[in-house]
Amino acid sequence: MNDWxxxxxxEPGEIKTTLPRKELLMKHLIAISECIQEIPCNPCVTVCPLKAITMKDINAIPVIDYEKCNGCGKCVGICPGLALFLIGIKNGKGIITLPYxxxxxxGKGNEVYLLNRKGERLGKGIVMRTVIVNKQTKSSLITVLCENEDDxxxxxxIEIIK
Amino acid sequence: MREIQEHPILKLARGKEIWIKFSGTPIRAYENETVAMALYREGIDVFTESSKLHRPRGMFCAIGKCSSCMMRVNGIPNVRTCILPAREGMVIEKQDMYGKLPESIEDFPEPCEIYTDIVIVGAGPAGLSAANILKDFNIRVLLVEQNPKLGGQLIKQTHKFFGSENEMAGTRGFEIANILIQNIKDSNINYKTDSTAFGFYPDSTLAIFQNNQLLKVHSKYFFFATGASEKMIPFAGNDVPGVFGAGAAQTMMNVFGIKPGKDILMVGAGNVGLIVSYQLLQAGINVKAVIEAMPKIGGYFVHAAKLRRFGVPILTGTTIKEVMGTKRVEKAISIGLDEEFKEIEGSEKEWNVDTVCLSTGLMPSVNLLSQAGCTLKYVSSLGGYVPIRNRELRTSRETIYVAGDVSGIEEASTAMVEGKIASLAILEKIGYATGREKEKNIEELQRLREGPFSSKIVESLGEVTYE
Incomplete structure (x- = not known):
């Protein structure tokens, strides 16, 4: 049985797909997937304007061509499992766009807690951008700047600081 | 008192304020709200009491399936208040024992006969998609729904749907419902809400009651998309008000904008338990934990991950042992299970919660099919008794078709495709040419079920599908 x-x-070690090369991450944000289970779902494939996401069939796990991805974030907004994220590196700091x-x-400039996959606070970050994409259908996208590139x-x- | 003030996904709007009476006390209600929801929103947990031991009873399913919320309304007993729209001046009382009918029956209008080509029972994803196909043909269709709104359980699904473009994947469930419902409202289809089909008679008359009137429906074809009900599991105190079906909590929040509780313990980590827990967080409610008897999480990993990243623990190998509380849940006790599902002594854990939600499986609502003499078979992985059918969803009776959860518990996306297949099969039987549409949908259904998650379903469906 899988631990997850x-x-x-x-756990970071359980992510089987290779992550984007660091040089790419320093150019612009790139979509990564934590959709690791074969379930019948493919809107990310349909929505990608660059055809950077592919699947063998509807039950397969999505494969992202990092070289093609331009980080537009459409897949992050549509993913029903909230399992896609954008990551990037700028001046040694980490940038993440997550569905929220x-x-x-x-709002932009707000300080927020940064949470890991089990909801633990790992530190604080600054919101760079909040995109409210027709919330009835899509998820809003929050882009945060983190102190460390490894974040x-x-x-x-994220968690709002009260 | 228990209103959700703002919601990240839903626009919450309440109707005009009206007043009803509960045991002599005036209670505020809103138009478009059901009686049970008004009472609950105003802080009333106990609706009635059990007939033998006089234990308090509250709501359980909130969608007209169980009998937990039955009360006397304007003198008429055994009314399911969870699906009864509140009206100005309604008199609601706790029912005494089994209830007595009033002496005079002037409130009951004369029965009415209805003749139609197809009657669809249930306007959830399966029934609505069937109606959406049938609306374009020159046939008489009657669509009946027990709840005050069309849409079945789709209207409370605030999460984005899986599947492909054909099932509008990536769109939230209630948005899909809105589209399907609008198409029906714009069509010639005769639809009736607040209409409960309660009997199928030997002369093939389908009996329905709507606002105390008996409707006798005579139809060439019957399409049962009656859905499912939530399973209750045995544990001490499982009848204490505040123990809800997880779907009931979802109805309260997402249809009526009401908080089901303050602190929740979710029992069951299948997709329903995981999705509803996440939606509870969205409504600003504290989910203490999700407990699951099996050694692993039953629902999709992505749903579990969504919850975990908000710090909600999911405890596998753990079940509910007891719920305490006199008039409302005050505390719950969970217990660990070993590999043989035996309770591990000393592993009890106390939870300070006011609400326990059960997401321990669904059971197909096959009652009418059973009355109609359709052959049923018990298949546990499909949720219980399900009708034997062919690949076009025709039951053992020539004129009776099924689709959605009533034919075996699955997903809304597969229910929608099944609704299309069965309605296209009926059209072909009547004599309409529908091209390759039916085959295309049968292939689509196969595609959706190809993954490892569906392997058990596919195997079980094999046991009840004949060529």
Whole structure:
């Protein structure tokens, strides 16, 4: 039995797909996937304007061509499993765009807690951008700047500082 | 008192304020709200009491399937208040024992006979997609729904749907419902809400009641898309008000904008348990934990991950042992299970919660099919008794078709495709040419079921599908 099937989250070591090369991450944001189970779902493939996401069939796991991805984030907004993220590196700092469907929505410049895959606070980050994409159908996208470049491999949620 | 003030996904709007009476006390209600929801929103947990031991009873399913919320309304007993729209001046009382009918029956209009080509029972994903196909043909269609709104359980699904473009994947369930419902409203289809089909008689009359009137429906074809009900599991205190079906909590939040509780313990980590827990967070409610008797999480990993990243623990190998509370849940006790599902002594854990939600499986609502004499078979992985059918969803009776959860518990996306297949099969039987549409949908259904998650379903469906 897979460990994640008991715990409900991935340890960084359990992510089987290769992540984007660092040089690419320094150019612009790139979509990564934590959709690791074969379930019948493919809107990310349909929505990608660059055809950077492919699947053998509807039950297969999505494969992202990092060289083609331009980081537009459409897949992050549509993914029903909220399992896609954008990551990037700028001046040695990490940048993550994550789907967020809670209230209140943080605004640009707000400081927020950065949470890992099990909801633990790993530090604080600054919101660079909040995109509210027709919330009835899509998830809002929050882009946060993290102190460490390595945070992009761990941070998957934010918490509003009260 | 228990209103959700703002919601990240839903626009919450309440109707005009009206007043009803509960045990002599005036209670505020809103138009478009059901009686049970108004009472619950105003802080009333106990609706009635059990007939033998006089234990308090509250709501359980909130969608007109169980009998937990039955009360006397304007003198008439055994009314399911969870699906009864509140009206100005309604008199609601706790029912005494089994309830007595009033002496005079002037409130009951004369029965009415309806003749149609197809009657669809249930306007959820399966029934609505069938109606959406049938609306374009020159046939008489009657669509009946027990709840005050069309849409079945789709209207409370605030998450984005899986599947492909054909099933509008990536769109939230209630948005899919809105589209399907609008198409029906714009068509010539005769639809009736607040209409409960309660009997199928030997002369093939389908009996329905709507606002105390009996409708006798005579139809060439019957399409049962009656859905499913939530399973109750045995544990001490499982009848204490505040123990809800997870779907009931979802109805309260996402259809009526009401908080089911403050602190929740979710029992069951299948997709329903995981999705509803996440939606509870969206409504600003504290989910203490999700417990699951099996050694692993039953639902999709992505749903579990969504919840875990908000810090909600998911405890596998753990079940509910007891719920305490006199008039409302005050505490719950969970217990660990070993590999043989035996309770591990000393592994009890106490939870300070006011609400326990059960997402321990669904059971197909086959009652009418059973009355109609359709052959049923018990298949546990499909949820219980399900009708034997062919690949076009025709039951053992020539004129009776099924689709959706009533034919075996699955997903809304497969229910929609099944609804299309069965309605196209009926059209072909009537004599309409529909091209390759039916085959295309049969192939689509196969595609959706190809993954490892569906292997058990496919195997079980094999046991009940004949050529």
């Amino acid at each position: 099937a008991t715990k409900g989250y991935l 469907e809670m209230l209140p929505l943080p 992009i491999y761990h941070i998957r949620n």
